[in-house]
Amino acid sequence: MISQFELIGDNKVGVLPKQVDQLAMCREIALQKDTIENDSSFMLVDLDKIIQRYNLWKRELPMIEPFYAVKCNTDLVLIRILASLGCGFDCASREEIDIVMETGVAADRIIYANPCKTRSFIAHAMECDVRKMTFDNAEELIKIAKLHPNAEMILRIAVSDSTATCPLNLKFGADPVLHAPHLLKIAYEEGVKVVGISFHVGSGCNDASAYRTALQHAKNLCEIGEGLGFNMDIIDMGGGFPGADHHNNPFEKIAETIRDALDEFFPETEKRLIAEPGRFFAAGPFSLVANIIHATEVPASKITKNPNDSADHGYMYYINDGVYGSFNCILFDHAHPVGSPLFDVDRNEKFISTIWGPTCDSLDLVEDKKLMVKMNVGEWLYYPDMGAYTLAAATTFNGFSKPVPMYVMSEEMWESIKDSCHI
Structure with missing residues (x-):
């Protein structure tokens, strides 16, 4: 849990009593957003990792x-x-x-x-x-x-x-x-x-x-x-x-x-x-969490393009970030982001799936032919290592907002930089 808040420039930073666990922190934020029915995507920024990379x-x-x-x-x-x-x-x-x-x-x-x-x-x-x-x-x-x-x-x-x-x-x-x-x-x-x-x-x-x-x-x-x-x-x-x-x-x-x-x-x-x-x-300090805004079942052949798969089930998911936002790295940086369910689920069977971004452009494809458990609307996907050539070129095309960055770091790291960080 966050023990205090500090400022770096004009940005609020949550300070934790121990080292940041990015996945656990993302889960905590998502649960808080769920309680107020806020499904907007967000970017967790682990400031400890910047210092660790420098070291x-x-x-x-x-x-x-x-x-x-x-x-x-x-x-x-x-x-x-x-x-x-x-x-x-x-x-x-x-x-x-x-x-x-x-x-x-x-x-x-x-x-x-x-x-x-x-x-x-x-x-x-x-x-x-x-x-x-x-x-x-x-x-x-x-x-x-x-x-x-x-x-x-x-x-x-x-x-x-x-x-x-x-x-x-x-x-x-x-x-x-x-x-x-x-x-x-x-x-x-x-x-x-x-x-x-x-x-x-x-x-x-x-x-x-x-x-x-x-x-x-x-x-x-x-x-x-x-x-x-x-x-x-x-x-x-x-x-x-x-x-x-x-x-x-x-x-x-x-x-x-x-x-x-x-x-x-x-x-x-x-x-x-x-x-x-x-x-x-x-790259490493930034983790993206996106919400599934729509899910639909389709014949697996629609995803695999193989008619022999028409009897199998596939799923297409639409999330609230895409290649016109944080995932522009797919187009501009030849990246291949791999997401996973933010929370552990009790569903084991995996289906061929496609992850789409939210815009009305069919170019807005995040992951294709992905094996994943069945997901539901309102659930979250977690994408680590999303800080390089992502937010820097993100747009608000089609009216979709960029994810909001949320900054966290440990008390130990805060104490090491607070006097030199132009606060």
Whole structure:
């Protein structure tokens, strides 16, 4: 049970006497909502888990400063806690820079990590004294030379894990052999200051060896830049770090590969090592609970598309969140959320089922051909690890509201951050 309420910014946080149990807490909230016939979906945010993820990062990669990728989830409580822990921030737009700086974060803790920036956004970054920026093309250098003479540019190279959930090298990054050395020469000729190399192996990395390859290219390019007179002080390892404990390429394995590669290519380095984790921090703390607003029995063949299943029973369920809301991660992040009944049920037989979102669009499909026990209208489904690329892109299409976040943390964790959380 919640023992007290505190404020982080303008947001109320429930403080518990012991460590948060996300499933148990979601059940408690759902029961309270049932008593007042409130069936709106909600997002439980376990703030303890943010701190635990930060501690894991510092244990496995203590030499690398995390700069949280704001695009992943712009929740202000998440940002304030990460700021209080000492994180920097990876921003990709004027709005993201403003979101972070309005929480009290200084400009030197921000990297404007978008290689193709709007001119007015560059001018805004100069006004805010945000200097660290990425580039991967000559045209960007020309813009920077005119609009932000104080900029400290970081050359982004294209090194990608082709098996990543979201490969990024098709849109961003200069070829590290064919094009990157030439860009360093152009920067020198234009009088633009280059301070390092960055890369992003792809969001949701599956092949840790991509980091080693990228660091090898970074070493070679640092030597070329230093030969031109640049102080190549920063290596930015981008993102790609998993946000869920059950990921098929554990964070600890990726961290081990990075440590080994740093020992090989940058032994005893004095360079500043940074990275841009997003889902690593954002995914796990957020659990979504949605209500079944409608249920209907159909022939199983309607779901399986197999006429031989026409004699079997299937069910279609409609919940009050979908791909235009929190489940936009299905479309934009190639995610495959898996839900389960929030409460234990005394029904054992499972049926082929489909979970639909609430809108009138047939694209609004959350889970298909799912084996699940029969559920009833008014019952709840629980979806863990729903903080990455979910709320950040959620809409109110068709008039359906976004789930309300509810924040909880333990007394122990509250005591550890309360004096530094800009309350």
